[in-house]
Amino acid sequence: MTLLRGRGYASVNYPTGMNLGGDPSQALIHATTMGGFVISLSSVDLGQGLKTVVAQCAAETLGMPMANVIVDTADTDTGPHCMGTFASRGTHRIGNAVIMAAREARDVMLAVAAEELEADADDLETDGTGFVRLKGSPETKIHIQDVTLAAHFKQGRTISGRGIYLKERNYPVPETGEMDPDSCQAHACTVAEVEVDDETGVATVLSLHNAYEVGRALNPAMAAQQVEGGGWMGVSHAVFESTEPYYPASRDHGPVDFCEYLMPGPAEIPVQSSVILERPASNGPFGAKGIGEMTANAPIPAIANAIFDACGVRLTTMPFTPESILRGLDALRA
Amino acid sequence: MKIVSLRVNGAGQAFIARPGTTLLLALREQLGLTGAKRGCAQGACGSCTVLLDGQPVVSCLVPAVTVDGAEIATIEGLADGQVLSDVQQAFLDGFATQCGFCTPGMIMSAEALLDRNPDPTRDEVNEAISGNVCRCTGYEPIVSAVLDAAARRRSRAGEGAKL
Numbered sequence: 001m002t003l004l005r006g007r008g009y010a011s012v013n014y015p016t017g018m019n020l021g022g023d024p025s026q027a028l029i030h031a032t033t034m035g036g037f038v039i040s041l042s043s044v045d046l047g048q049g050l051k052t053v054v055a056q057c058a059a060e061t062l063g064m065p066m067a068n069v070i071v072d073t074a075d076t077d078t079g080p081h082c083m084g085t086f087a088s089r090g091t092h093r094i095g096n097a098v099i100m101a102a103r104e105a106r107d108v109m110l111a112v113a114a115e116e117l118e119a120d121a122d123d124l125e126t127d128g129t130g131f132v133r134l135k136g137s138p139e140t141k142i143h144i145q146d147v148t149l150a151a152h153f154k155q156g157r158t159i160s161g162r163g164i165y166l167k168e169r170n171y172p173v174p175e176t177g178e179m180d181p182d183s184c185q186a187h188a189c190t191v192a193e194v195e196v197d198d199e200t201g202v203a204t205v206l207s208l209h210n211a212y213e214v215g216r217a218l219n220p221a222m223a224a225q226q227v228e229g230g231g232w233m234g235v236s237h238a239v240f241e242s243t244e245p246y247y248p249a250s251r252d253h254g255p256v257d258f259c260e261y262l263m264p265g266p267a268e269i270p271v272q273s274s275v276i277l278e279r280p281a282s283n284g285p286f287g288a289k290g291i292g293e294m295t296a297n298a299p300i301p302a303i304a305n306a307i308f309d310a311c312g313v314r315l316t317t318m319p320f321t322p323e324s325i326l327r328g329l330d331a332l333r334a
Numbered sequence: 335m336k337i338v339s340l341r342v343n344g345a346g347q348a349f350i351a352r353p354g355t356t357l358l359l360a361l362r363e364q365l366g367l368t369g370a371k372r373g374c375a376q377g378a379c380g381s382c383t384v385l386l387d388g389q390p391v392v393s394c395l396v397p398a399v400t401v402d403g404a405e406i407a408t409i410e411g412l413a414d415g416q417v418l419s420d421v422q423q424a425f426l427d428g429f430a431t432q433c434g435f436c437t438p439g440m441i442m443s444a445e446a447l448l449d450r451n452p453d454p455t456r457d458e459v460n461e462a463i464s465g466n467v468c469r470c471t472g473y474e475p476i477v478s479a480v481l482d483a484a485a486r487r488r489s490r491a492g493e494g495a496k497l
């Protein structure tokens with residue numbers, strides 16, 4: 001038995017959003033009497049952190065603390081329309097819609113505060129801690145709670161805003177095939193190291209080293225988490241997951257639950273390191289691109305290349321099972 | 335039907351156990367403790383993990399009628415007011431959670447490990463959480479957080495000994 005080491009890399013360019021009949025998302029925002037800003041969305045946070053990121057976008061645009069932002073998501077019957085959480089589009093589309101809505105709400109907020117402070121709205125700024133104040137005269141200030149109370153009970157105004165981001169449908173130029181199907185592309189490269197046991201055919205992924213160009217990491221901890229959680233999924237696709245390992249035509253032997261559907265556990269994870277690079281996209285919210293789906297992509301060809309480097313077996317069908325590696329080794333020896 | 339009396343997070347509780355119900359359903363639907371999650375309801379994901387007389391169990395497989403007189407610990411009982419347990423704080427600081435669905439079960443499995451083994455190796459942590467499925471984090475931040483929590487607990491115990 002020999003343990004053969006190999007190293008491979010793969011790169012991926014990944015589009016943000018999609019191009020089927022246009023790709024819009026809307027956001028509405030309104031202030032409560034207590035100085036909170038409610039963002040209404042029908043977008044779904046299924047765990048990827050959308051609520052956190054849109055709250056950041058709103059807080060930054062309003063100039064208010066995150067604690068003042070309340071995100072209300074996911075009632076597609078009553079919420080403003082969203083195409084959905086897919087195509088790595090959430091941060092880009094919904095973030096942009098929220099920024100647009102928050103800008104409109106901020107303008108009203110400043111107009112209400114201007115009336116209370118007997119100043120010109122253009123001369124006002126936010127201090128990030130909950131106050132609107134006069135530029136150059138920070139003692140002249142009013143707390144957001146007093147602004148919203150004044151709006152409701154004295155001035156009779158709603159502090160609110162509407163936002164939408166629409167990527168219009170784009171058709172290919174018939175002569176050239178040229179088109180503009182996405183809004184921007186994120187880029188990544190992963191280097192994988194594997195060890196192949198030439199007796200059992202088992203390929204063990206030892207490490208993944210990732211570099212991701214994400215436009216702007218709105219939340220660096222969540223961006224790194226997405227890269228490495230997705231990297232783990234990529235390892236899983238590459239060497240573990242198979243819906244029908246032996247009998248593709250029949251479900252008789254297919255896994256049906258968590259016990260049988262094999263994915264790497266904590267003892268089977270590779271070492272990972274990740275570098276996040278930022279080259280802001282001109283149309284992204286604060287420059288951000290989408291990196292949801294792509295994180296599971298680059299590891300797979302990188303692992304295939306590492307297996308080839310380790311033992312000379314070129315595999316093109318996932319998962320890279322011990323059986324397929326042994327058959328490949330047999331073919332090389334024949 | 336049977337009235338089950340038990341202690342949950344240190345407080346006396348009672349509920350009527352309907353035939354065929356599980357500890358998980360009793361906790362969630364009768365006692366209002368929704369921290370333990372129902373991921374698979376067949377013992378395979380660990381998201382429903384609670385401590386039964388100090389031992390981690392998948393509460394979806396524990397018949398409710400069997401816990402009469404038992405001591406149950408759930409995620410709701412870990413924090414002392416606003417002060418999180420060492421494991422909870424280490425998960426927070428180490429960003430060992432993404433969607434959060436596995437987190438209550440992971441933390442209860444980790445608490446049980448550290449109760450019986452204050453200085454676990456990485457392999458022992460892997461073993462202790464091997465019945466808890468996470469589909470977001472890739473496990474690394476979770477394993478690191480448990481090791482970090484162990485160190486925090488030991489330094490706290492060391493301080494206690496000095497005082």
Ligand code: FES
Pocket residue numbers: 371372373374375376377378379380381382383392393394395
């Ligand atoms: S819900 Fe109990 S193990 Fe999955």
Ligand code: FES
Pocket residue numbers: 047430431432433434435436437467468469470471
């Ligand atoms: S954090 Fe989502 S399943 Fe673990």
